[in-house]
Amino acid sequence: MRTRLYVSTLICFELALFFASSIQKHTTRICHRIMPTSWMKPSSMRAVQYSGYSGGAAGLKYVDIPVPSPKKDEVLIKVEAASINPADWKIQKGMLRPFIPKFPFIPVTNVAGEIVEVGSAVQELKVGDKVVSKLVFWKAGGLAEYVAASESITVARPAGVSAADAAGLPIAGLTALQALKAIGTKFDATCSGSNILITAASGGIGTYAVQLAKLGNHNVTATCGARNLEVVMNIGADEVLDYKTPEGAALSNSSGKKYDYIVNTTTDGKWSAFKPALNFPGRVVDIATNFWNFVASILTFFSKKKLSIVIESMGNEDLRFLLELVKEGKLKTVVDSRHPFDRAADAWEKSMSGHATGKVIVEM
Numbered sequence: 211m212r213t214r215l216y217v218s219t220l221i222c223f224e225l226a227l228f229f230a231s232s233i234q235k236h237t238t239r240i241c242h243r244i245m246p247t248s249w250m251k252p253s254s255m256r257a258v259q260y261s262g263y264s265g266g267a268a269g270l271k272y273v274d275i276p277v278p279s280p281k282k283d284e285v286l287i288k289v290e291a292a293s294i295n296p297a298d299w300k301i302q303k304g305m306l307r308p309f310i311p312k313f314p315f316i317p318v319t320n321v322a323g324e325i326v327e328v329g330s331a332v333q334e335l336k337v338g339d340k341v342v343s344k345l346v347f348w349k350a351g352g353l354a355e356y357v358a359a360s361e362s363i364t365v366a367r368p369a370g371v372s373a374a375d376a377a378g379l380p381i382a383g384l385t386a387l388q389a390l391k392a393i394g395t396k397f398d399a400t401c402s403g404s405n406i407l408i409t410a411a412s413g414g415i416g417t418y419a420v421q422l423a424k425l426g427n428h429n430v431t432a433t434c435g436a437r438n439l440e441v442v443m444n445i446g447a448d449e450v451l452d453y454k455t456p457e458g459a460a461l462s463n464s465s466g467k468k469y470d471y472i473v474n475t476t477t478d479g480k481w482s483a484f485k486p487a488l489n490f491p492g493r494v495v496d497i498a499t500n501f502w503n504f505v506a507s508i509l510t511f512f513s514k515k516k517l518s519i520v521i522e523s524m525g526n527e528d529l530r531f532l533l534e535l536v537k538e539g540k541l542k543t544v545v546d547s548r549h550p551f552d553r554a555a556d557a558w559e560k561s562m563s564g565h566a567t568g569k570v571i572v573e574m
């Protein structure tokens with residue numbers, strides 16, 4: 211009898227302990243989900259928005275609007291840095307008219323910052339995490355002090371990777387990586403390496419593409435303007451051609467070797483110029499397609515010399531891979547310029563000029 215009483219008391223005690231610890235865990239979780247005690251959510255924030263097509267940098271206006279509340283699968287990010295991509299101002303120009311954007315529109319999709327609040331269904335990320343996010347282009351919202359982003363498009367940023375370096379990565383880094391993966395590049399030195407040409411190697415995508423191509427063991431010829439020859443050489447290109455010289459225009463390297471692959475990142479690149487420079491078989495991976503290259507992609511579909519179009523897609527694993535390379539010092543974000551938030555228009559203008567060397571960054 212005494213033993214039975216003892217066992218029941220023990221079971222009750224264990225159960226009480228179990229419930230108490232569950233309640234405590236749950237309470238801690240709820241507290242974490244709301245916000246840290248040191249942070250008071252402001253009621254409003256500054257953001258940059260535009261209210262019509264075209265307008266360029268002059269069309270950007272600062273507004274005070276409520277800080278967004280994350281939906282249940284979203285995190286609220288206090289933005290530390292954002293990078294401008296050509297797609298941002300092409301959307302403002304009306305590239306996706308009449309569907310996107312809905313005015314007024316806060317542009318910019320590539321942001322890095324710190325999580326200050328999480329929605330109730332967020333699984334992995336938590337308050338205080340440093341992250342990088344590639345916001346969906348139809349909502350964007352990155353040119354603001356705070357932005358709500360779905361957990362599915364947000365990745366933790368390793369310690370030691372700055373917000374500016376991380377903010378450069380999502381579109382430009384992923385595009386470069388996916389273009390190189392499309393030609394079978396492995397980034398672990400097991401790749402035998404091909405003879406490849408990267409056009410506009412001084413741009414946001416080109417600067418990542420050159421470095422990644424070298425990690426993939428390729429022999430890289432690159433094109434850029436005269437002022438950037440040294441920059442592109444310094445990030446690892448084996449040979450750099452000034453695109454304004456006759457050799458540069460003909461895409462011919464000093465060895466006279468043709469290219470197994472061409473990664474085209476300039477809208478000026480034409481299939482008619484690429485075809486004679488290609489090996490047989492050979493392939494152009496075009497990420498900055500113009501109408502004629504689009505036609506060529508269809509006409510060359512079954513050819514041994516072909517042009518195929520690559521469109522970047524968000525891939526958390528790819529983004530983590532790039533962040534890891536940056537952390538290990540194997541990949542760097544070439545920064546064209548850093549602009550304080552209250553001079554975001556300057557950043558916009560710089561990107562629109564088409565003459566950035568690497569990434570244009572806005573810091574909040």
Ligand SMILES: NC(=O)c1ccc[n+]([C@@H]2O[C@H](COP(=O)([O-])OP(=O)(O)OC[C@H]3O[C@@H](n4cnc5c(N)ncnc54)[C@H](OP(=O)(O)O)[C@@H]3O)[C@@H](O)[C@H]2O)c1
Binds near residue numbers: 381415476478523
């Ligand atoms: N397919 C996709 O999924 C995808 C994704 C992202 C972007 N894109 C597109 O890819 C293109 C490149 O993007 P980005 O961010 O790299 O652009 P970016 O950073 O604005 O590129 C600017 C750089 O390109 C150089 N450049 C321009 N024309 C050149 C030419 N003919 N030959 C050599 N260099 C040239 C410029 O050099 P100079 O100043 O010396 O002229 C400048 O350094 C854009 O059209 C963008 O819309 C496509």
